[in-house]
Structures are given as C-alpha cells and as structure tokens.
Amino acid sequence: MYLPVPPRPDPGAEPEGESAPRPIAADEEEDLRAVVGPNAAFYLASWRKLSKRPDSGTGFNRAAFVLSYAWLGYRRMYRRAFVLFAIILAEVTLEEVVFCGLLGWPAPPPLLTPVVGFTVAVVCGARANRWYLAHVRQVIAEVRNGHPHRPGDRAALADRGGTDFAGALGVVALCFMAAFLIGTIRMAPRVVFIAG
Incomplete structure (x- = not known):
C-alpha cells in the first residue's frame, strides 16, 4: 500500500495565522522579493520593522482596508478572503435569525451590517x-519542499507568487453574487407578506 509522504516541514516557515512573525x-x-513581485519594496519596508522590534506592527495597509476581499484575492490569499467572506455571511444570517426570527422585528437594525463590514475592513487593513x-x-x-534540489529557484517562487487580477475579480464577483442572493432572500418573506 502506498502512503503519500507529507512535505518536509521548513523550520524557517511560519504558519499562516501566527501572531508574532x-x-x-x-x-x-x-x-520574499521573488514571491511578492511588483511592489516588493513597499512590503519589505513594512516587514523590516519586525527586525528592529519583533513585537511592533507592520503598518496599516490602506489598499487592504478599502478593497479587503479584492486585495486578498489579488495577493492570492484566497483562504483568508473566504474566511472574511464567511464571517460576513454568518453575521447577515444571524441578523435574520435573531432579529427577525427570534425577536420578531420586521427587519434587522440597519447599521449592524455596515458596522461589521467596517470592522472587518479595519482588521484587514x-x-x-x-x-x-x-x-x-x-x-x-512549499516551493522549497517541492524542489529540494533547487532551494533558491527564483522562477518557481515568482510563478507561485505575484498578483492575480482574475483572482481579485473572482472574489469580488462572489461577494456580489452572495449580496444579491442575501438581498433576494431577505426580501422574499416581505414580498409574500405584502402580496398575501
């Protein structure tokens, strides 16, 4: 029986959710420069702050604040984009369940969704x-584990890194489709109630 061999852990790598890189x-x-591609100087300057003070911040990213999901998709961080997307979806669903279902309100508080969205944008930035x-x-x-004989292969790093404009558009399109679906679901009971 063949069992796949897990990739060798890289002692220098850190998990994606680590709080103190x-x-x-x-x-x-x-x-790092090879993976980031365009705009590497901005990120390297931000990350160098950690060399001086490991407990310091890395600065506020205005693009990530304004374009949260699109920025995450553009930088190929799809998992994080979907986690933020799931948080917003869960919040909207809970609004309906708690305020309309359990409390019997005609509609959820109008400021709740924008406040949660703004909070997510601030955290993202x-x-x-x-x-x-x-x-x-x-x-x-991952590239080093896939190419152990070529640990410094910059072309392989550039291929896996860089930016993805189509990924950004895909994440934004998914958000618009979800917003449309949620709006349709929110309006459906009210339309039936008004028509009936």
Whole structure:
C-alpha cells in the first residue's frame, strides 16, 4: 500500500495565522522579493520593522482596508478572503435569525451590517501586512519542499507568487453574487407578506 509522504516541514516557515512573525533574515529577502513581485519594496519596508522590534506592527495597509476581499484575492490569499467572506455571511444570517426570527422585528437594525463590514475592513487593513508575510513564507516553504534540489529557484517562487487580477475579480464577483442572493432572500418573506 502506498502512503503519500507529507512535505518536509521548513523550520524557517511560519504558519499562516501566527501572531508574532519572526524578523526577516538577510538571506530571505531575495526569496520574499521573488514571491511578492511588483511592489516588493513597499512590503519589505513594512516587514523590516519586525527586525528592529519583533513585537511592533507592520503598518496599516490602506489598499487592504478599502478593497479587503479584492486585495486578498489579488495577493492570492484566497483562504483568508473566504474566511472574511464567511464571517460576513454568518453575521447577515444571524441578523435574520435573531432579529427577525427570534425577536420578531420586521427587519434587522440597519447599521449592524455596515458596522461589521467596517470592522472587518479595519482588521484587514491592520493585519494585512502580517498576513501577507505569513502567506509569502508559506509559498516559499512549499516551493522549497517541492524542489529540494533547487532551494533558491527564483522562477518557481515568482510563478507561485505575484498578483492575480482574475483572482481579485473572482472574489469580488462572489461577494456580489452572495449580496444579491442575501438581498433576494431577505426580501422574499416581505414580498409574500405584502402580496398575501
């Protein structure tokens, strides 16, 4: 019986959700630059702050704040985009269940969804650079595990990294479809009630 061999863990890699990322090593910078691609200077400057003070922040990412889901898709962090998307979906569902179902209100409080959305955007802007560093390091570890004989293969790192405009559009399209579906579901009982 054949059992797949799990990839070798990279002692230098950090898991995606780690709260205190390690500082950037001098020999790691070119790998990070290869994965990030365009705009690497911005992220490296942000991540270098960790070298001076490991407990410091990495700065607020305005693009991630304004374009949360699209930015995550653009930077190929699809898992995080779907986690944030699931949080918003759960919040909207709970609004309907709690306020309309359990409490019998005609509609949920109108400011609740924008407040939760704004909170998610602030968290995304504040944590984006750390999330991206963890993601880039994970890509580097995966490429190294896939090509152990070529640990510094910059072309393989660039292929796995970079940006994905189609990914950003896909995540945004999914959000619009979900918003349309949620709006349709929210209006359906009211339409039936008014018509009946």
